[in-house]
Amino acid sequence: MTVTQENLRSVLRNVSAPVDTARGLPGWMFHDPEVYALEQERIFARTWVCVGAEDDLPRVGDVMPVEVAGRPLFLVRDESGYLRCFHNICSHRGALLVTEAGRRKVVACPYHSWTYALDGTLLKTPHICGQGIHDSPSLDKSLHGLKPVRCATWARLIFVNLDPLAPSLDEELAPLAERWAAYDFSLLRFGSSEDFLLPANWKLAIENYVERYHLPWVHPSLNGFSGIDRSYEIFGRLFVGVGSRKVTPPRPHGPLPIFPNLPSDAFERGEYPSLFPNVLVGLHADFLFAYVLTPDGPHRTKERLYVFFVGEESQDPRYAAAKAVMHKLFADINREDMGIVSRLQRGCASPAMPGAVFSPAFEKTSQAFQRMVAERLAAPSEPLSVGA
Ligand code: FES
Ligand SMILES: [Fe+2]
Secondary structure: OOOOHHHHHHHHHHHHOOOOOOOOOOHHHHOOHHHHHHHHHHHHOOOOEEEEEHHHOOOOOEEEEEEEOOEEEEEEEOOOOOEEEEEOEOOOOOOEOOOOOEEOOOEEOOOOOOEEOOOOOEEEOOOOOOOOOOOOOOOOHHHOOOOEEEEEEEOOEEEEEOOOOOOOHHHHHHHHHHHOOOOOHHHEEEEEEEEEEEOOOHHHHHHHHOOOOOHHHHOHHHHHHOOHHHEEEEEOOOEEEEEEOOOOOOOOOOOOOOOOOOOHHHOOOEEEEEEOOOEEEEEOOOEEEEEEEEEOOOOOEEEEEEEEEEOHHHHOHHHHHHHHHHHHHHHHHHHHHHHHHHHHHHHHOOOOOOOOOOOOOOOHHHHHHHHHHHHHHHOOOOOOOOOO
């Protein structure tokens, strides 16, 4: 269908109504390529998008290609250990520089061998003025380094923002950082990761994650150790989700190290917000997990799960079995979600789907996420400045 501003404003009005009369995003918003393209420009090109974890690039010289809003980018850990992000484009004729993760001393273009330092400085332009003449009087190398993209980290996750005018990541996450001030995220240590491919629109994965209404039917075992009767909702400008006052998963291999100095009511608490637009986080006293969602067209979403544990002590091999159990537990819950979200996708592809009705008790969170999407899509949008 042709997507118009009027359609989008009407969607926004419907989803912004009080929860008991609101209608969710209509089915076409979960499979229309025009909507997908708009989301890429109006959401993913303008917000802090999570692209991985620091542990994907642990050493100086590690590089990793990523893509945000259709722009090829790459991450690199520079000589001083600082993470940087650049447009993955050679300053000469625009060849893609990094096509797979690896380790480099410098970044050399495979086409004509223009070579960049890990901080993006253009170092060499071989034979540019003829055999053996490597410098050009008309080319000031200092003006032709790689184009940087804003890059910042939080809780070991790496975020990039194509919009040079957006507020900083710290500013955007301040309300959540304040909520979780008792947890010292500098203690997080990488545990494990796993990739999933969800045959559904990215928004469905999120609206499902942030409501607990489905637990008794889709996750009977989770509902056993973290029942919906113990749940509460969490709302912020850029995050929304649920919490559980008491999460008591089976621990056949004993306890794991926990964050120090937590208030006692945090020992068994779990909180599960989605950070707009593409991360699902789960925080507990003894571990934090994150699902990084990468939309791959309107019908498919790549998901990468990262699990982090607490403190150097958690790296001791005696905790390996307990960590593996925790990873499997939450990965299996995701597999249960993937099954039901795939069904949601197939239903939503029908033109007969006018938009969800919401449970006032449990789905104000899903409504709030859908509203975040609709607000950004319905807003008039200026083109980004060149270089973004
Ligand atoms: S395009 Fe990269 S060196 Fe020519
Ligand atoms: Fe679920």
